[in-house]
Amino acid sequence: MQRRQLLKSIASLSAGAFILNLPLKALSATKQSPQFVNYKELFNQALNNSPELIGFANVVDDFPPQVLSVEGKIPADINGTFYRNGPAKHEREEQRYQHLFEGDGMLQRFTFSDGKIVHQGKFINTPKYQKEQQAKKFLYAGPDTPIQHSLPVSSSGMINTANTNIIPVGEDLWALWEAGSPTRIDTESLEYREQIILGEAGKYNKTLQGLPFSAHPKVEANGDIWNFGLNPSGHIVLYHLAPNGQPNNVALINTRYQGGMLHDFLMTDKHLLLILPSLKMKHSSDKSRQGFFSQIVFDENIPMRVLVIDKANLTLKKEYELPAGFAFHYGNAWEEKDGTIRFDASLYPDVDVLHNLSNMMKGETNNAHTKAQTAFFILKPNGSASHVLLDTTSEFPRVCNHIVGLKNERLYHLSSKHDSLWSDTVCALNTNSGKLVSYDFGKDFLVEEHIPVCPQQKEGTGYLIGTALHVPSKRTCVNIFNIENIADGPVARAWLSHHLPLGFHGNFKIS
Numbered sequence: 159m160q161r162r163q164l165l166k167s168i169a170s171l172s173a174g175a176f177i178l179n180l181p182l183k184a185l186s187a188t189k190q191s192p193q194f195v196n197y198k199e200l201f202n203q204a205l206n207n208s209p210e211l212i213g214f215a216n217v218v219d220d221f222p223p224q225v226l227s228v229e230g231k232i233p234a235d236i237n238g239t240f241y242r243n244g245p246a247k248h249e250r251e252e253q254r255y256q257h258l259f260e261g262d263g264m265l266q267r268f269t270f271s272d273g274k275i276v277h278q279g280k281f282i283n284t285p286k287y288q289k290e291q292q293a294k295k296f297l298y299a300g301p302d303t304p305i306q307h308s309l310p311v312s313s314s315g316m317i318n319t320a321n322t323n324i325i326p327v328g329e330d331l332w333a334l335w336e337a338g339s340p341t342r343i344d345t346e347s348l349e350y351r352e353q354i355i356l357g358e359a360g361k362y363n364k365t366l367q368g369l370p371f372s373a374h375p376k377v378e379a380n381g382d383i384w385n386f387g388l389n390p391s392g393h394i395v396l397y398h399l400a401p402n403g404q405p406n407n408v409a410l411i412n413t414r415y416q417g418g419m420l421h422d423f424l425m426t427d428k429h430l431l432l433i434l435p436s437l438k439m440k441h442s443s444d445k446s447r448q449g450f451f452s453q454i455v456f457d458e459n460i461p462m463r464v465l466v467i468d469k470a471n472l473t474l475k476k477e478y479e480l481p482a483g484f485a486f487h488y489g490n491a492w493e494e495k496d497g498t499i500r501f502d503a504s505l506y507p508d509v510d511v512l513h514n515l516s517n518m519m520k521g522e523t524n525n526a527h528t529k530a531q532t533a534f535f536i537l538k539p540n541g542s543a544s545h546v547l548l549d550t551t552s553e554f555p556r557v558c559n560h561i562v563g564l565k566n567e568r569l570y571h572l573s574s575k576h577d578s579l580w581s582d583t584v585c586a587l588n589t590n591s592g593k594l595v596s597y598d599f600g601k602d603f604l605v606e607e608h609i610p611v612c613p614q615q616k617e618g619t620g621y622l623i624g625t626a627l628h629v630p631s632k633r634t635c636v637n638i639f640n641i642e643n644i645a646d647g648p649v650a651r652a653w654l655s656h657h658l659p660l661g662f663h664g665n666f667k668i669s
């Protein structure tokens with residue numbers, strides 16, 4: 159796409175008031191009465207009988223630096239920093255957000271050095287957070303939560319909560335949401351710096367300001383960053399950034415996708431894969447289901463579509479149809495010599511999980527939702543597609559950083575062996591042999607994303623590192639597994655004196 163044409167197209171998107179992934183009209187000033195179901199009261203009542211809900215409880219303040227108490231021995235060759243991000247400010251005054259995705263982001267930093275781990279947790283001081291801290295109340299309606307007399311929203315930057323992922327870029331950290339720009343964070347102090355205007359210093363000037371930028375960018379082995387951002391109109395912005403975050407190329411395609419939400423994508427060495435799930439927006443007359451996420455429904459008559467984008471020029475090259483399905487997350491994709499594309503997904507048969515993340519915010523734990531299962535897809539050059547579904551439940555799939563977009567022989571993910579509210583097991587799947595090894599933390603733990611850390615850039619070497627919340631003691635621990643012996647349990651476990659809110663994603667920066 160010619161730059162002039164791109165800029166014109168982007169400008170027209172802005173003019174259409176759909177610059178947000180969340181339609182602005184859904185977030186504009188409302189005089190409607192605040193939630194008629196008191197989420198805060200219901201949640202706190204439920205917490206008395208369902209202690210596992212503690213992971214969704216509100217966090218009041220930052221967590222000052224704390225040296226963790228270590229069980230076992232932290233391997234001497236792990237030096238670096240493990241960053242995580244997730245929503246933590248769920249409540250102000252008597253108001254509690256109605257969906258887990260709405261809370262303000264909080265960074266967790268675990269610094270590994272000389273066999274010790276120091277933790278610090280800090281709210282991301284976004285413009286929204288600053289303003290609401292000062293006011294001591296929520297000022298803006300959330301995607302699902304109406305706020306009485308909420309302030310009008312005219313740009314995504316006003317409500318960007320930066321609450322989903324955190325990646326190192328150059329000397330900075332980028333905290334990611336998905337409906338707006340990345341947020342620059344100071345690596346040393348964890349202080350908020352700014353909402354990044356991609357390409358501001360170059361040819362794009364301010365035209366990319368506030369555009370949706372997903373929380374799941376893919377970083378190539380050479381450091382190049384690839385990403386997408388969904389506009390609810392069905393237009394998707396595609397990004398190719400240099401390792402320092404400067405745009406090499408940005409394009410816009412009209413996919414006509416009307417599902418409202420697209421969370422993750424994939425990349426091979428030649429192509430980007432946009433996998434559009436079987437979702438649509440459906441207005442409900444039910445007053446309790448009029449939020450943005452509430453209106454996203456699954457339609458088994460809508461096939462999943464895979465759009466294959468040429469990385470060389472960010473244009474659509476091919477399209478495949480898959481059976482109806484939905485996935486938040488994908489592990490990896492790669493391409494064979496004949497052009498066959500293979501990828502995996504944590505595949506759900508519907509989108510109930512999205513709505514159960516709202517039910518949990520009012521304390522409902524009896525909604526044992528359908529879990530995702532690992533699925534392997536094959537896209538043939540002749541246009542045919544097939545897949546196999548494994549029995550294992552699966553979420554938060556990850557591969558080693560150096561192998562993103564290339565053939566991976568290991569896939570790491572979480573699973574649920576008990577009737578868990580969250581996950582309780584970590585798994586390592588050998589994608590060649592199909593052999594699966596796992597470690598079950600037990601029903602007392604809520605296990606979060608575990609990430610492979612491979613300093614030697616060789617699959618099967620290194621560590622698997624992640625956090626888990628131990629419900630009975632109300633404490634969170636960091637777990638370090640020898641990556642080839644996961645079933646033996648963690649070689650070291652480092653404990654905080656308190657628990658952390660359940661978060662979403664993180665990354666380890668090796669020093």
Ligand SMILES: [Fe+2]
Nearest residue numbers: 421487662663
């Ligand atoms: Fe995610």
